[in-house]
Amino acid sequence: MQIKKNIAxxxxxxxxxxxxxxxxxxxxxxxxxxxxxxxxxxxxxxxxLMTSTYDIDPPSFEKYFFDFISMLRQFELLDEExxx
Amino acid sequence: MExxxxxxxxxxxxxxxxxxxxxxxxxxxxxxxxxxxxxxELLAKHGSPLYVISExxxxxxxxxxxxxxxxxYPKVQxxxxxxxxxxxxxxxxxxxxxxxxxVVSGFEYDKAINNGVKGSQIIFNGPDKxxxxxxxxxxNDSLIHIDHFDEMYSIIAISENSGKRPKVAIRVxxxxxxxxxxxxxxxxxxxxxxxxxxNRIMISEKMELVGLHTHIGTYMLASNAYKVxxxxxxxxxxxxxxxxxxxxxxxxxGGGFAxxxxxxxxxxxxxxxxxxxxxxxxxxxxxxxxxxxxxxNLPTLILESGRALIDxxxxxxxxxxxxxxxxxxxxATIVDVGINLLFTSFWYEHEVYPAAAVSExxxxxxxxxxLCMNIDVIRxxxxxxxxxxxxxxxxxxxxxxxxxxxxxxxxxxxxxVLIDTKGNDHVIRKQENMELIRQQEVIPDHLK
Numbered sequence: 144m145q146i147k148k149n150i151a152x153x154x155x156x157x158x159x160x161x162x163x164x165x166x167x168x169x170x171x172x173x174x175x176x177x178x179x180x181x182x183x184x185x186x187x188x189x190x191x192l193m194t195s196t197y198d199i200d201p202p203s204f205e206k207y208f209f210d211f212i213s214m215l216r217q218f219e220l221l222d223e224e225x226x227x
Numbered sequence: 228m229e230x231x232x233x234x235x236x237x238x239x240x241x242x243x244x245x246x247x248x249x250x251x252x253x254x255x256x257x258x259x260x261x262x263x264x265x266x267x268e269l270l271a272k273h274g275s276p277l278y279v280i281s282e283x284x285x286x287x288x289x290x291x292x293x294x295x296x297x298x299x300y301p302k303v304q305x306x307x308x309x310x311x312x313x314x315x316x317x318x319x320x321x322x323x324x325x326x327x328x329x330v331v332s333g334f335e336y337d338k339a340i341n342n343g344v345k346g347s348q349i350i351f352n353g354p355d356k357x358x359x360x361x362x363x364x365x366x367n368d369s370l371i372h373i374d375h376f377d378e379m380y381s382i383i384a385i386s387e388n389s390g391k392r393p394k395v396a397i398r399v400x401x402x403x404x405x406x407x408x409x410x411x412x413x414x415x416x417x418x419x420x421x422x423x424x425x426n427r428i429m430i431s432e433k434m435e436l437v438g439l440h441t442h443i444g445t446y447m448l449a450s451n452a453y454k455v456x457x458x459x460x461x462x463x464x465x466x467x468x469x470x471x472x473x474x475x476x477x478x479x480x481g482g483g484f485a486x487x488x489x490x491x492x493x494x495x496x497x498x499x500x501x502x503x504x505x506x507x508x509x510x511x512x513x514x515x516x517x518x519x520x521x522x523x524n525l526p527t528l529i530l531e532s533g534r535a536l537i538d539x540x541x542x543x544x545x546x547x548x549x550x551x552x553x554x555x556x557x558x559a560t561i562v563d564v565g566i567n568l569l570f571t572s573f574w575y576e577h578e579v580y581p582a583a584a585v586s587e588x589x590x591x592x593x594x595x596x597x598l599c600m601n602i603d604v605i606r607x608x609x610x611x612x613x614x615x616x617x618x619x620x621x622x623x624x625x626x627x628x629x630x631x632x633x634x635x636x637x638x639x640x641x642x643x644v645l646i647d648t649k650g651n652d653h654v655i656r657k658q659e660n661m662e663l664i665r666q667q668e669v670i671p672d673h674l675k
Contacts, residue, residue: 158238166241170588170613173236199233207615210552211236217556218240 144212145222146180160220167218172197176211235550235613237588255589255612258580258621261542262646266582266619269544269644274658275619276545276564278643280626282320284540286648289324292536295504299512302527306350308482309335311533311627312541316645316655318342321536329482329531333360340367350479350531352398352440354378354412361385365393372396372440372479374413379424383433396438396479397424401459403452409444416459425463429471436473438529439463442481446490446534450502453480454510461518464526479529480511486538488575488624504535534627541626543569544582547618548597558592560614565596565603568640569625570632572605579605582619585612598637635659 146152151159156169158177169177172193179189186208193208194201215221259266262281270277289305296303306329307321313335318328319342328339331353339349346367354374356364361378362385364371373379373395386393398413399421414420428436439460443452457480464475484507489497515528545564553559566572579594592611596603605622614620633640639659644652 167238168241168588169239170234170237170586172234173238176236196231197233198230203615204233207235210550211238213552214238214556218238220238 144180144186145183146177146215146220147222150220152177152181158220160218163219165218167220172207173211176208233615234586234588235615237590237613239588239590255581255585255610257582257584258542258623259582259584261621263650264646264652266544266621269652270546270619272652273642273644273654276543276568276641278568278625278630278641278656279542279544279652280314280317280643280645280655281540281542282645282647285317285320285537285626286324288536288539289321289326292504292508292530292532293325295508296512296528296530299508300515300528301525304477304527304529306348306479306529306531307536308531308533309338310631311482312537312630313338314630314643314655315342316653317537317630327529333357333363336360336363336369347394350440350529352412352442352531356381358385361393362389365389365391368394370394370396370438372398372413372438373424373428374398376424376427379427379434383431386433393434394437395428395434396436396440396477397421397428399439399441399460399463401441401443401456403443403455403459405444405447405449405452407444409442412442413440416463421463422466425467429467429473436467437475438477438479438526439475440479440481440529442531443483445483446485447483448485448500448502450506450510453507454514456480457511457514458518461515461520465519468520474524475526477527477529478515479531482531482533482535484532484535486534486624486627488538488571488577491574491576493576537626538624539626541624541629543622543625543629545620545622547614547616547620549616550614553593558590558611559595560592560611561595561597562605562620563597564605564622565598565638566600566605567596567598567603567634567636567638568629569596569605569622570629570634571625571627576606576609577625578623579609579611580621580623581612581614582621585614588613600637630656635664639664 149161156174158167190201190204194204261279306327309330327348328344329350330336330339346369349369351364351369352372382393399416400410400413401416402408414424428434441456443456460478485501487497487501545562548561551559589610589612594605642654642658643656645655646652
């Protein structure tokens with residue numbers, strides 16, 4: 144899964160979608176995940192990276208990760224067309 | 228390397244629009260301790276969910292209320308409203324502070340006696356007093372507040388046999404300028420029913436009319452309504468003095484003072500709109516002092532305040548069970564506190580706080596209880612921090628009515644803990660268990 148290419152993410156966690164004009168804010172963990180997605184890392188890689196940095200076990204992280212992805216999908220920030 | 232604390236990932240759409248000129252807090256301040264007791268330790272020791280009552284807060288609120296009235300009126304007596312919270316330990320704190328008891332059923336009456344309250348210091352309100360209840364109250368010289376004529380004639384009949392002259396007051400309902408007007412308790416002032424009741428009592432001579440009582444409503448946001456009520460009661464008392472030469476010993480203004488909880492649908496939070504106890508005291512005291520009553524022979528002012536004295540002392544502690552997304556993408560958090568334990572969530576927007584520090588990120592969340600019932604909603608929409616499964620939280624200001632109107636529904640009721648003035652915790656009501664529930668049930672032989 145990828146973030147749409149035209150989505151701008153600032154260093155402070157501010158997200159801007161130029162297609163819709165909508166903007167969003169992220170917390171630190173969300174910002175890091177978005178960064179990993181931008182670098183085309185797989186969910187497994189992201190889980191491994193995040194659980195080595197943060198105090199959380201992989202199954203719990205996975206649960207929050209996919210919930211986060213569902214929110215990105217809800218906000219139409221994911222590049223679904225180029226998937227698969 | 229020590230790992231960093233994890234907060235679930237979060238993205239929030241920024242809404243452009245007119246900012247609120249009043250401003251709102253953007254971060255939820257946690258409640259980590261209750262009277263020096265750490266929330267996680269309380270939950271570890273006594274289980275989750277858990278009711279916690281602060282004895283310190285009860286005593287402080289009581290003293291503040293008492294001070295507000297005694298500095299304005301010479302003779303003041305508080306009577307603890309049992310129905311608001313009749314856990315014996317709570318009642319005894321109020322009685323230690325000098326409160327009488329205000330009860331509305333035979334069950335509550337017996338509780339008050341059991342708590343060591345003198346019969347003559349029990350005010351017996353309520354529309355349902357059985358003959359047995361009335362006999363007991365008459366025998367103990369309790370103050371019986373008559374709700375309807377049927378009750379009055381029951382008292383007359385009982386007193387004829389007992390040889391005692393019951394001490395009674397009449398409950399008076401009236402128009403105090405608020406809507407809805409409470410007219411279901413007692414006798415109406417405006418249509419003359421109240422005078423009718425007074426005349427029948429005075430003429431029968433079987434009872435001693437010692438007081439006049441009113442309870443104008445609950446969660447009253449207008450202190451002026453009490454001014455009107457106190458004025459009308461004082462007017463009745465003066466009329467009785469003039470007509471019968473009898474001094475009414477007390478005026479009982481009932482309860483109904485609001486706590487700072489926010490009512491559902493209210494535009495401003497309760498902390499901004501609820502009158503202070505001083506405002507209530509000022510309204511009531513000035514109305515009596517400015518009435519035609521002789522200042523040398525003023526009646527005692529009785530107050531049956533419940534909610535305003537106990538709500539702040541109660542906390543409900545709990546744990547997050549799960550998070551999920553609703554069909555519209557909104558966050559829903561399921562917690563182990565349901566409407567069975569928080570009856571007041573039907574009319575309050577309860578304040579819910581995390582029990583540990585959280586980041587500044589909050590998300591609009593629906594908080595559901597654990598019951599398999601669609602109506603089990605603690606908050607429909609609250610800006611709530613990103614709590615995870617197992618995180619703990621504290622619901623503030625729940626001391627009134629929840630420990631009497633709670634339901635043994637789907638699950639059992641948890642422990643109630645009192646933190647004393649030295650910070651020690653005491654279980655004052657044990658959590659229920661299966662044995663307790665089953666011992667009340669009887670299985671007919673054919674189903675055994």
